[in-house]
Structures are given as structure tokens and as C-alpha cells.
Amino acid sequence: MIGKLTGTLAERNPPQVVVDCNGVGYEVDVPMSTFYNLPQTGARVSLLTHFVVREDAQILYGFGTSEERIAFRQLIKISGIGPRMALGVLSGLSVAELAQVVTLQDAGRLVKIPGIGKKTAERLLLELKGKLGAEIPLPAHAASDAQADILQALVALGYSDKEAAASLKALPKDVGVSEGIKLALRALAK
Numbered sequence: 001m002i003g004k005l006t007g008t009l010a011e012r013n014p015p016q017v018v019v020d021c022n023g024v025g026y027e028v029d030v031p032m033s034t035f036y037n038l039p040q041t042g043a044r045v046s047l048l049t050h051f052v053v054r055e056d057a058q059i060l061y062g063f064g065t066s067e068e069r070i071a072f073r074q075l076i077k078i079s080g081i082g083p084r085m086a087l088g089v090l091s092g093l094s095v096a097e098l099a100q101v102v103t104l105q106d107a108g109r110l111v112k113i114p115g116i117g118k119k120t121a122e123r124l125l126l127e128l129k130g131k132l133g134a135e136i137p138l139p140a141h142a143a144s145d146a147q148a149d150i151l152q153a154l155v156a157l158g159y160s161d162k163e164a165a166a167s168l169k170a171l172p173k174d175v176g177v178s179e180g181i182k183l184a185l186r187a188l189a190k
Contacts, residue, residue, distance in 0.1 A: 002026075002060060006046040009038060015087065017062070019045060028062035029083075031072075031090035037064050052083055061087065067095045071132065078127040080120065088115050089124075097161065102128045104152050147171070150180040154188070163188060 005028065007021035014035055018025045028047060030038075039045060047062035048069045061083060063069040068090055075086035092113035093101065101109045102125060110121035147168055154164035167184040175183065 002049050002051045004046065004048050005060075005062065007044070009041050009043055009045045012038065012041055015091070017045075019047065019062075026060055028060045029087060030062045030064075031068065031087050033090060033094055034062065034064040034068065050083075059083065065095070071095045071098060074128060074132055075124070078124060080123065085115055085120075089113055099132050100161070101125075102132045104148055105129070106152065106155075146175065146177050146180060149177045150175075150184055153177075153181050154184055157185075159188060 005019045005021055005026055007019045007026075009017060010020040010025055011018035012035070015029055015032060017028050017030055017035070017038065019028055020026075028049065030047070034047070047064065048066055049063070050061045050069060050072060052059045052061065061072065063072065072083075072086050072090060075081050075089055076083055081089075089098065089110070093109070097109075100106075105125050107118065107121040107125055110116050110124055111118055116124070150171070151161075151164050151168060154167065155161060159167075164184070167187045168180075170187050171180050171183055
């Protein structure tokens, strides 16, 4: 019903903002990724929205990008995942990171998000497999299965996603998993 709001940012109270559209203030719940990218109070802002009508409330959820809104809509289709939990997932992971987690089937990263237990994380991975990656572009560094395995191994060893992805760029495209891990570790040790 309400697909987009453009107006003045009147208030910022995480995770909620108020957008003043010609004298009407709309309360909008936003993920923290969107919240951190908002301008200062009083500046002009434009948010894509998802409108939820329940028996006891009507709630607007706002997003800075269409990818965030697509991911939110995919998440709330899953049984047991409501809008609040979907907002929590998008606050804990960027859309690219979520797509990567789904591609790598990495439940450990999802469990770190407050409110997500092991069973919920596994259900998310199962339900989103093939759906999230189809609508949201996956990171280029997870191109092949071998590279995805190397990336997952490096992250499991404690390297950040950025460090692991940077080390993958230096590897030959046709490298095997074990040899790739060795080469990546050597590159990271420098």
C-alpha cells in the first residue's frame, strides 16, 4: 500500500525514525544498516517501505535499498520469522553477507544474531537456499565451489570476510581447496 516515503527526517530513535511528509509524520522501523546510512535530523530522506497490517497494529518498515526490502520480504515468508526478527537479521548482516551465508550454508554466523537459535538458523538457510541468491547478486568472490570452500575455511580460522575475500583474489581460478587454503594462508601471513 505504501511503497516509498520521501520527506524530512524528523526524529532518529533506533530502530525507529519519523519521516515528515508534508506535515504528516510516519513512524518507520528500519534495520540498523539503513539507520547508520541516514542523514542528520532535518535533512531530506527517501525510504522504500513495507507496510504490515496486523489486528492490533499497522507498522511501516523502511529500507535504504531495494535489495534490503527484497531480503526482508523473503525473510518474512519463512514460517516462524516475523518482521521484527527479519529486521534483526538485516541489522546483524548486510544483504551481501546474508546472501553469502546462505550460499555457504553457514549457520554459525546466523546464530550470532540475537533471537536466532540453531534451529531457526537452519530453517532460514533451508528456506532461503536458491531464493535469496536468485534475486540478490552474490559476491563475486564466491564464484566457484572450491573458492567458496576456501573462503569458509579462512573465516572458520578467524579471518574476517574482507581479509579472506582479498586473499582469494590472488589465487588462481582453478586452484584446488587444500592448495588454495595453503596459498591463501601464506598470503595472509605476509
